Amino acid sequence: MGLFTKDIKTLNDLFVHTLRDIYYAEQQIMKNLPDMIEKASDRALKKGFETHLAETKNQIMRLERVFKMHGVEAKGVNCPAIDGILEEASDVAGDVDDKTVLDAALIAAAQAVEHYEITRYGSLIAWAKRLGRNDCAAVLQETLDEEKATDKKLNDMAVSGVNQRAA
Protein backbone atom coordinates (compact mmCIF):
# COMPACT_ATOMS: atom_id res chain seq x y z
CA MET A 1 0.00 0.00 0.00
CA GLY A 2 1.32 3.43 -0.85
CA LEU A 3 2.42 6.13 1.53
CA PHE A 4 -0.09 8.98 1.81
CA THR A 5 -2.65 7.13 -0.27
CA LYS A 6 -5.69 5.42 1.15
CA ASP A 7 -5.80 2.27 -0.89
CA ILE A 8 -8.05 0.18 1.35
CA LYS A 9 -11.57 1.27 0.47
CA THR A 10 -13.58 -1.89 1.10
CA LEU A 11 -13.58 -4.96 3.33
CA ASN A 12 -12.43 -6.88 0.27
CA ASP A 13 -9.38 -4.58 -0.03
CA LEU A 14 -8.63 -5.18 3.66
CA PHE A 15 -8.98 -8.94 3.13
CA VAL A 16 -6.58 -8.94 0.17
CA HIS A 17 -4.11 -6.66 1.98
CA THR A 18 -4.09 -8.98 5.01
CA LEU A 19 -3.72 -12.08 2.81
CA ARG A 20 -0.60 -10.42 1.38
CA ASP A 21 0.60 -9.53 4.88
CA ILE A 22 0.40 -13.15 6.06
CA TYR A 23 1.86 -14.39 2.75
CA TYR A 24 4.95 -12.27 3.42
CA ALA A 25 4.93 -13.36 7.08
CA GLU A 26 4.82 -17.09 6.22
CA GLN A 27 7.77 -16.62 3.87
CA GLN A 28 9.80 -14.90 6.59
CA ILE A 29 8.89 -17.69 9.03
CA MET A 30 10.03 -20.28 6.48
CA LYS A 31 13.38 -18.47 6.16
CA ASN A 32 13.84 -18.28 9.95
CA LEU A 33 12.88 -21.84 10.92
CA PRO A 34 16.16 -23.50 9.79
CA ASP A 35 18.02 -21.26 12.26
CA MET A 36 15.64 -22.25 15.06
CA ILE A 37 16.03 -25.94 14.15
CA GLU A 38 19.80 -25.54 14.37
CA LYS A 39 19.68 -23.75 17.72
CA ALA A 40 17.28 -26.18 19.44
CA SER A 41 18.92 -28.85 21.62
CA ASP A 42 15.88 -30.76 22.81
CA ARG A 43 15.22 -33.49 20.25
CA ALA A 44 11.44 -33.23 20.38
CA LEU A 45 11.66 -29.46 19.94
CA LYS A 46 14.03 -29.78 16.99
CA LYS A 47 11.67 -32.30 15.42
CA GLY A 48 8.69 -30.03 16.16
CA PHE A 49 10.35 -27.15 14.30
CA GLU A 50 11.17 -29.46 11.37
CA THR A 51 7.53 -30.53 11.15
CA HIS A 52 6.45 -26.89 11.32
CA LEU A 53 8.81 -25.99 8.47
CA ALA A 54 7.08 -28.58 6.27
CA GLU A 55 3.68 -27.26 7.41
CA THR A 56 4.70 -23.67 6.67
CA LYS A 57 5.64 -24.57 3.09
CA ASN A 58 2.21 -26.15 2.69
CA GLN A 59 0.52 -23.11 4.25
CA ILE A 60 2.23 -20.88 1.68
CA MET A 61 0.84 -23.07 -1.10
CA ARG A 62 -2.60 -22.89 0.53
CA LEU A 63 -2.40 -19.08 0.48
CA GLU A 64 -1.49 -19.22 -3.22
CA ARG A 65 -4.63 -21.32 -3.73
CA VAL A 66 -6.72 -18.69 -1.93
CA PHE A 67 -5.22 -15.87 -4.03
CA LYS A 68 -6.13 -17.85 -7.15
CA MET A 69 -9.66 -18.67 -5.93
CA HIS A 70 -10.20 -15.00 -5.15
CA GLY A 71 -8.77 -13.87 -8.49
CA VAL A 72 -5.97 -11.67 -7.16
CA GLU A 73 -2.23 -11.72 -7.63
CA ALA A 74 -0.24 -13.73 -5.05
CA LYS A 75 2.26 -11.27 -3.63
CA GLY A 76 3.51 -10.12 -0.26
CA VAL A 77 3.33 -6.72 1.37
CA ASN A 78 5.63 -5.35 4.02
CA CYS A 79 4.70 -6.75 7.46
CA PRO A 80 6.51 -4.89 10.26
CA ALA A 81 4.76 -7.10 12.85
CA ILE A 82 6.39 -10.38 11.80
CA ASP A 83 9.70 -8.59 11.16
CA GLY A 84 9.60 -7.30 14.77
CA ILE A 85 8.56 -10.66 16.25
CA LEU A 86 11.36 -12.49 14.39
CA GLU A 87 13.92 -9.77 15.20
CA GLU A 88 13.07 -10.09 18.89
CA ALA A 89 13.31 -13.89 18.69
CA SER A 90 16.76 -13.62 17.18
CA ASP A 91 17.91 -10.93 19.68
CA VAL A 92 16.80 -12.95 22.70
CA ALA A 93 18.23 -16.24 21.36
CA GLY A 94 21.55 -14.46 20.82
CA ASP A 95 21.57 -13.32 24.45
CA VAL A 96 21.06 -16.77 25.98
CA ASP A 97 24.13 -18.54 27.33
CA ASP A 98 22.74 -21.98 28.24
CA LYS A 99 21.28 -24.52 25.87
CA THR A 100 18.36 -25.59 28.08
CA VAL A 101 17.40 -21.93 28.70
CA LEU A 102 17.77 -21.34 24.96
CA ASP A 103 15.22 -24.10 24.30
CA ALA A 104 12.75 -22.38 26.67
CA ALA A 105 13.37 -19.06 24.87
CA LEU A 106 12.93 -20.68 21.44
CA ILE A 107 9.58 -22.18 22.45
CA ALA A 108 8.36 -18.79 23.69
CA ALA A 109 9.55 -17.14 20.47
CA ALA A 110 7.82 -19.78 18.34
CA GLN A 111 4.61 -19.33 20.33
CA ALA A 112 4.72 -15.56 19.68
CA VAL A 113 4.94 -16.36 15.96
CA GLU A 114 2.06 -18.87 16.21
CA HIS A 115 -0.14 -16.36 18.01
CA TYR A 116 0.50 -13.76 15.32
CA GLU A 117 -0.59 -16.27 12.70
CA ILE A 118 -3.60 -17.37 14.75
CA THR A 119 -4.90 -13.81 15.04
CA ARG A 120 -4.34 -12.98 11.35
CA TYR A 121 -5.95 -16.20 10.04
CA GLY A 122 -8.83 -15.66 12.48
CA SER A 123 -9.53 -12.19 11.02
CA LEU A 124 -9.11 -13.45 7.46
CA ILE A 125 -11.61 -16.27 7.99
CA ALA A 126 -14.20 -13.91 9.54
CA TRP A 127 -13.80 -11.46 6.64
CA ALA A 128 -13.89 -14.21 3.97
CA LYS A 129 -17.21 -15.47 5.37
CA ARG A 130 -18.61 -11.95 5.48
CA LEU A 131 -17.55 -11.47 1.85
CA GLY A 132 -19.40 -14.65 0.87
CA ARG A 133 -16.14 -16.52 0.27
CA ASN A 134 -16.81 -19.62 2.34
CA ASP A 135 -14.55 -21.52 -0.06
CA CYS A 136 -11.57 -19.30 0.86
CA ALA A 137 -12.55 -19.43 4.54
CA ALA A 138 -12.48 -23.24 4.49
CA VAL A 139 -8.94 -23.33 3.09
CA LEU A 140 -7.72 -20.72 5.59
CA GLN A 141 -9.40 -22.68 8.40
CA GLU A 142 -7.17 -25.69 7.64
CA THR A 143 -4.13 -23.53 8.34
CA LEU A 144 -5.66 -21.96 11.46
CA ASP A 145 -6.31 -25.44 12.86
CA GLU A 146 -2.68 -26.39 12.21
CA GLU A 147 -1.36 -23.22 13.87
CA LYS A 148 -3.48 -23.83 16.96
CA ALA A 149 -2.27 -27.45 17.13
CA THR A 150 1.36 -26.29 16.82
CA ASP A 151 0.88 -23.73 19.61
CA LYS A 152 -0.58 -26.45 21.83
CA LYS A 153 2.29 -28.83 21.06
CA LEU A 154 4.83 -26.12 21.92
CA ASN A 155 2.98 -25.45 25.15
CA ASP A 156 2.98 -29.13 26.10
CA MET A 157 6.71 -29.38 25.36
CA ALA A 158 7.44 -26.33 27.53
CA VAL A 159 5.37 -27.50 30.47
CA SER A 160 6.31 -31.17 30.29
CA GLY A 161 10.06 -30.96 30.03
CA VAL A 162 11.89 -28.02 28.49
CA ASN A 163 11.19 -25.51 31.29
CA GLN A 164 12.03 -28.12 33.90
CA ARG A 165 15.44 -28.77 32.38
CA ALA A 166 16.03 -25.00 32.06
CA ALA A 167 15.20 -24.30 35.73
Added chain:
Amino acid sequence: MGLFTKDIKTLNDLFVHTLRDIYYAEQQIMKNLPDMIEKASDRALKKGFETHLAETKNQIMRLERVFKMHGVEAKGVNCPAIDGILEEASDVAGDVDDKTVLDAALIAAAQAVEHYEITRYGSLIAWAKRLGRNDCAAVLQETLDEEKATDKKLNDMAVSGVNQRAA
Protein backbone atom coordinates in the same frame (compact mmCIF):
# COMPACT_ATOMS: atom_id res chain seq x y z
CA MET B 1 20.53 -6.87 27.06
CA GLY B 2 23.85 -5.96 25.52
CA LEU B 3 24.97 -6.56 21.99
CA PHE B 4 27.50 -9.39 21.70
CA THR B 5 27.07 -10.34 25.36
CA LYS B 6 25.11 -13.33 26.54
CA ASP B 7 23.37 -11.93 29.57
CA ILE B 8 20.62 -14.57 29.91
CA LYS B 9 22.25 -17.45 31.76
CA THR B 10 19.34 -18.93 33.69
CA LEU B 11 15.59 -19.39 33.40
CA ASN B 12 15.30 -16.66 36.03
CA ASP B 13 17.22 -14.26 33.74
CA LEU B 14 14.87 -15.17 30.89
CA PHE B 15 11.86 -14.57 33.16
CA VAL B 16 13.14 -11.12 34.23
CA HIS B 17 14.06 -10.19 30.65
CA THR B 18 10.58 -11.14 29.41
CA LEU B 19 8.91 -9.27 32.29
CA ARG B 20 10.81 -6.18 31.11
CA ASP B 21 9.85 -6.89 27.50
CA ILE B 22 6.12 -6.96 28.34
CA TYR B 23 6.53 -3.96 30.69
CA TYR B 24 7.82 -1.93 27.75
CA ALA B 25 5.11 -3.41 25.50
CA GLU B 26 2.28 -2.46 27.89
CA GLN B 27 3.60 1.11 28.01
CA GLN B 28 3.66 1.34 24.21
CA ILE B 29 0.12 -0.06 24.07
CA MET B 30 -1.00 2.55 26.62
CA LYS B 31 0.50 5.30 24.43
CA ASN B 32 -1.19 3.96 21.28
CA LEU B 33 -4.70 3.31 22.62
CA PRO B 34 -5.84 6.98 22.64
CA ASP B 35 -5.20 7.10 18.90
CA MET B 36 -7.24 3.92 18.37
CA ILE B 37 -10.06 5.33 20.53
CA GLU B 38 -10.08 8.45 18.38
CA LYS B 39 -10.12 6.51 15.11
CA ALA B 40 -12.91 4.06 16.07
CA SER B 41 -16.40 4.98 14.84
CA ASP B 42 -18.44 2.12 16.28
CA ARG B 43 -19.53 3.20 19.75
CA ALA B 44 -19.11 -0.21 21.37
CA LEU B 45 -15.62 -0.51 19.88
CA LYS B 46 -14.65 2.97 21.10
CA LYS B 47 -15.91 2.07 24.55
CA GLY B 48 -14.08 -1.28 24.41
CA PHE B 49 -10.79 0.50 23.71
CA GLU B 50 -11.46 2.96 26.56
CA THR B 51 -12.02 0.05 28.95
CA HIS B 52 -8.85 -1.59 27.70
CA LEU B 53 -6.86 1.60 28.30
CA ALA B 54 -7.94 1.55 31.96
CA GLU B 55 -7.10 -2.18 32.15
CA THR B 56 -3.67 -1.60 30.58
CA LYS B 57 -2.81 1.02 33.23
CA ASN B 58 -3.76 -1.53 35.88
CA GLN B 59 -1.73 -4.25 34.14
CA ILE B 60 1.33 -1.99 34.25
CA MET B 61 0.86 -1.55 38.01
CA ARG B 62 0.48 -5.32 38.35
CA LEU B 63 3.81 -5.81 36.56
CA GLU B 64 5.41 -3.32 38.97
CA ARG B 65 4.05 -5.47 41.82
CA VAL B 66 5.63 -8.57 40.27
CA PHE B 67 9.00 -6.80 39.85
CA LYS B 68 8.86 -5.84 43.53
CA MET B 69 7.79 -9.33 44.67
CA HIS B 70 10.64 -10.81 42.69
CA GLY B 71 13.16 -8.25 44.00
CA VAL B 72 14.23 -6.79 40.66
CA GLU B 73 14.13 -3.31 39.22
CA ALA B 74 11.00 -2.39 37.26
CA LYS B 75 12.29 -1.29 33.88
CA GLY B 76 11.57 -1.91 30.22
CA VAL B 77 13.78 -3.42 27.55
CA ASN B 78 13.52 -2.84 23.84
CA CYS B 79 10.73 -4.97 22.33
CA PRO B 80 10.87 -4.99 18.52
CA ALA B 81 7.83 -7.29 18.41
CA ILE B 82 5.34 -4.82 19.89
CA ASP B 83 6.98 -1.94 17.98
CA GLY B 84 6.37 -3.88 14.76
CA ILE B 85 2.81 -4.86 15.64
CA LEU B 86 1.91 -1.26 16.51
CA GLU B 87 3.70 0.13 13.45
CA GLU B 88 1.71 -2.24 11.24
CA ALA B 89 -1.54 -1.25 12.99
CA SER B 90 -0.82 2.40 12.34
CA ASP B 91 0.24 1.81 8.70
CA VAL B 92 -2.90 -0.18 7.87
CA ALA B 93 -5.22 2.26 9.68
CA GLY B 94 -3.64 5.10 7.69
CA ASP B 95 -4.39 3.25 4.45
CA VAL B 96 -8.11 2.74 5.08
CA ASP B 97 -10.53 5.12 3.40
CA ASP B 98 -13.87 4.10 4.93
CA LYS B 99 -14.85 4.33 8.57
CA THR B 100 -16.64 0.98 8.80
CA VAL B 101 -13.67 -0.79 7.14
CA LEU B 102 -11.38 1.12 9.51
CA ASP B 103 -13.29 -0.32 12.48
CA ALA B 104 -12.75 -3.85 11.11
CA ALA B 105 -9.02 -3.09 10.65
CA LEU B 106 -8.76 -1.62 14.16
CA ILE B 107 -10.31 -4.73 15.69
CA ALA B 108 -7.86 -6.98 13.83
CA ALA B 109 -4.96 -4.77 14.94
CA ALA B 110 -6.11 -4.85 18.55
CA GLN B 111 -6.46 -8.63 18.39
CA ALA B 112 -2.86 -8.91 17.14
CA VAL B 113 -1.79 -6.88 20.18
CA GLU B 114 -3.87 -9.07 22.51
CA HIS B 115 -2.39 -12.25 21.08
CA TYR B 116 1.13 -10.94 21.63
CA GLU B 117 0.26 -10.26 25.25
CA ILE B 118 -1.47 -13.64 25.66
CA THR B 119 1.59 -15.53 24.46
CA ARG B 120 4.05 -13.51 26.59
CA TYR B 121 1.99 -13.76 29.79
CA GLY B 122 1.48 -17.47 29.11
CA SER B 123 5.26 -18.04 28.97
CA LEU B 124 5.87 -15.83 32.02
CA ILE B 125 3.32 -17.77 34.09
CA ALA B 126 4.81 -21.15 33.11
CA TRP B 127 8.32 -19.93 33.98
CA ALA B 128 7.21 -18.31 37.28
CA LYS B 129 5.67 -21.61 38.39
CA ARG B 130 8.79 -23.52 37.37
CA LEU B 131 10.90 -21.03 39.39
CA GLY B 132 8.71 -21.65 42.46
CA ARG B 133 7.13 -18.18 42.20
CA ASN B 134 3.48 -19.17 42.34
CA ASP B 135 2.81 -15.75 43.92
CA CYS B 136 4.10 -13.97 40.79
CA ALA B 137 2.28 -16.48 38.56
CA ALA B 138 -1.04 -15.71 40.28
CA VAL B 139 -0.69 -11.95 39.67
CA LEU B 140 0.30 -12.49 36.04
CA GLN B 141 -2.65 -14.88 35.62
CA GLU B 142 -5.07 -12.04 36.48
CA THR B 143 -3.72 -10.09 33.51
CA LEU B 144 -3.76 -13.13 31.20
CA ASP B 145 -7.43 -13.71 32.03
CA GLU B 146 -8.19 -10.05 31.20
CA GLU B 147 -6.32 -10.23 27.89
CA LYS B 148 -8.18 -13.37 26.85
CA ALA B 149 -11.51 -11.76 27.78
CA THR B 150 -10.60 -8.65 25.75
CA ASP B 151 -9.69 -10.78 22.73
CA LYS B 152 -13.01 -12.60 22.99
CA LYS B 153 -14.95 -9.30 23.27
CA LEU B 154 -13.16 -7.96 20.17
CA ASN B 155 -14.00 -11.16 18.34
CA ASP B 156 -17.68 -10.93 19.29
CA MET B 157 -17.80 -7.29 18.17
CA ALA B 158 -16.24 -8.18 14.81
CA VAL B 159 -18.52 -11.12 14.12
CA SER B 160 -21.72 -9.55 15.46
CA GLY B 161 -21.67 -6.19 13.78
CA VAL B 162 -18.49 -4.43 12.70
CA ASN B 163 -17.58 -6.76 9.82
CA GLN B 164 -21.19 -6.74 8.62
CA ARG B 165 -21.26 -2.96 8.40
CA ALA B 166 -17.88 -2.97 6.68
CA ALA B 167 -18.98 -5.46 4.01
